[in-house]
Amino acid sequence: MRSTFKLLVPFVLGAVALATYLVWTQDRRSGPLLSDLRTLPIESEGTPGDAGNLLAIEVKLLPADYQSRERLHLRFATYLEQARAAGLLNEKTIVVLPEHVGTGLFALGERAEVQQARSLRDAMQWTALGNPWKFLRALLDNQSKDRRTEAVLRIKAGRMAEDYQTIFGGLARDYAVTLVAGSIVLPEPHLQRQRLHVGTGPLRQVSLTFDHQGQPIGPLQYKYALSRYERRYSEAPGNRRAVTLDTAAGRLAVALGCDGYRQAPPEDADFIVMPGALAVPESSCPDALEPAGATPRLEVRTLGLPWNLVGSPRQPARHRHGPPVQLHNLWLPTRP
Template sequence: MRKLLASALALVMIAALCGYGFWTQQRPEGHYLSDLRIELALNQGSPGERGNLLGIEPLLYPSDYQNLQRLRLKLAAYLEQAREQGLVNPRTVVVLPEHIGTWLWARGEKNELYQVTQRREAEQWLELSNPLRYGLAMLWATGDDRRADAHLRMKAAQMATDYQALFSGLAKEFGVTLVAGSIVLPAPYVENGVLHAGSGPLFNSSLVFAGDGSVLGQPQRQQFADSEVRRYIQDGREQPLQVVSTPAGRLGVLIGSDSWYPENYQRLADQSVQLIANPVFLSGKHSWDAPWRGNRHQDAAAELPLQRGQVSEQQAWQQLTLAANPDLASISVFMRGQFWELGADGQGFANHAGGQLAGTAQHGARLLNVWL
C-alpha cells in the first residue's frame, strides 16, 4: 500500500513539474496600443554643414518592451517624425536616454508581468517564469543586492543581442550616428563588431552606432554609479573615458551623473572632444522640481559646488553641466514614462556656444535639436 501511495505521489509530482515547465514556456501576447506622437520642444540654430545634436526623450512603458518589434516601432516613429521636420541628415548625432536598453530584461515575458502595478510583482513573475535561469544567475550574482543582479544577469546574453539589433538597425535605417542610451550588462565588450555580455560585475554602459550600423569603440561604462543602483552596479573608472569620431565631430558619452564631475570633462578634453552626449534616467514622478539628491556615496561629490538639498534637481543638473563644459556642445536627454510604480522625470537641455538651451515643457515624448 505504501509503495502504491508513493508511486501515485511521485506521478502527481512529476505531472505538476511537467505542467509547471510547460507553463513557463508559454508567452502569449496581449493587445498593444501606443501613442507614437512626439513634440519638438527645442530647435535651436539653422541647418549647416556641421550637423546637429538630436535628443529623443521617448515616452515608454513596460508593454513597449514585450517584444523588440514594439519598441522599434515606437522609436522609428519618433525618428521618422524628426526626419519629416528636416532634423535628420548624415551628420546628425541622435542621443537616447539612460537605461533605454536596461529594460530589455522584460522582453518576451508573460502578460502578467506587464499588467501588474508594482515592480516587485513584476520581478516575482520574472522569477516564476524563468526558474532555471534565475537560479543559475543567483549563483553568479555579485554586489550587495544579489537578487537585482540576478534579474539582469539571467537575460544578459539576450539583452546584448537585442540591444545591438535594435539600435544598430535604427542607426542604419536613418543613416545617423546613434548614442544608444545605456544598458546594464555584466562586463560588456565588443569583439569583431559584436556586443557580448561577459561574466564579471554589472556595469551601466553605452554604445555608439555609426550610420552604417557598425559599433564605434567599446562600451562606455558609467564612471560614478548613481546612489540608487550602486548596490549592484559597479563604478567604471578602471576603464578610461573614450572619444569616437563621427561626421559631426569627436564625440564623448557621459552617462547619468557622470556629467556633474569636471574631471570627466578634462579627460575628454585631453582627447580633443567636441561633442558630449549625456543620457539620463531620473527616477520618481515630479522629482525634477524636488530637492537635489546628489550622490553622497561618491567621494568626488564632496568637491562639487552644490550640496544635497541646496537646489532642485533641475537647477543642479543644469548648473553642474554648464559649469563643467561651458565651451563644448552637449545635450542631456532624459527618459520619460512609467515603469510600474517607478516614474521617470526630467526635461532635457543643451549647452552650446557658452549658453544653455532648455526646451518647452511637454508631458509626452519630446525632441530636442541643436544645430552645430
C-alpha cells in the first residue's frame, strides 16, 4: 500500500503541475505597462509646396507598445494627429517609420512576462514557454546561431504578417498618406493578392509600403547588409536588385540600414528614404559611399528598440536618455 502511495504522489503532483502550466499558457493578459505618448515640436525644412513631403517618425519603442494592436496603432496615430494639426499631411505625404518596427510584433498576444522581459533571450524564452509544442518543432527545424529567436519568429510569423499589414495599412488609410512601415523579419515573405504572406524559407528583413487606401505597394524592399546580430537568425537574399515604388509624390526608393550607404539608389528614384539610418555610418557600414547627386533623401533613425532587438540577446535594452520621439519633415522641391 505504501509503495502504491509513493508512486501515486509524484504522479498526482506531476499532473497538477502540468495542468497549472497548461492553464498558464492560455492566460494572455498583458501587464500594466504604459506607452510614452509625449509629443515634441516637429522639425521641418524646405519650402512648403505642392510637390509633397517626406515625414520621418523616429520613436523610442517600448515593450508596452507591443501589448496589443491598439497600443501600437495609438503610438503612431498620436504623432500623425500632431502632424495633421500642423498641416503636414496631404495626398502626397510619405510617412516613414523606423527599422524593425514590425519585428517586435512577435510579442502581441503573449503573456505579461514577455513584455516585462529585459533582454531578447528572456523575451524569446517566455514566448517559447507559452507556445511549447510549436516552438519545439520550429527549434528542431533550424540551425541558425540564434535558434531560439529564429524559432519564435517562425511560429509567430503568420500572425506577425497579419498584424503588420492591419496596423500600418490601417494608419495609411486612416490618415490618407503613403506609409513606409519600417521593417519586419519574416520567413520568405511575399505579396499575394495584396496580402503579406510567409513561407518556410530563410528569415528575411523586409519593408512594405502602403498607399493612401492602405493597400500594399509592391514589391517588398529587402535588407541586404545585415548587422552582426541580424545575421544570427536571418539571411540576406542573393540578388541585389533595388527598385522604386510608384507613389503620388513620385518614384520612391527605400533603403534599409547600411544599404542606403553601400549601394547607389535606382537611377529613376525621385527621392530616397532610409529606415535604420545611422548617426555615424562610416563606423558601422564598411565601404560607405558618399551621397551622390541632389536626390532628396530622408534618414530615419531608430531611437530605441525593446528587448535589445538588434543587439546581444543576453544584454538588456539600454535605457538611453533623450526624447521619446522626433519628427522630421522634408518638403520636396518641385521637379522640372
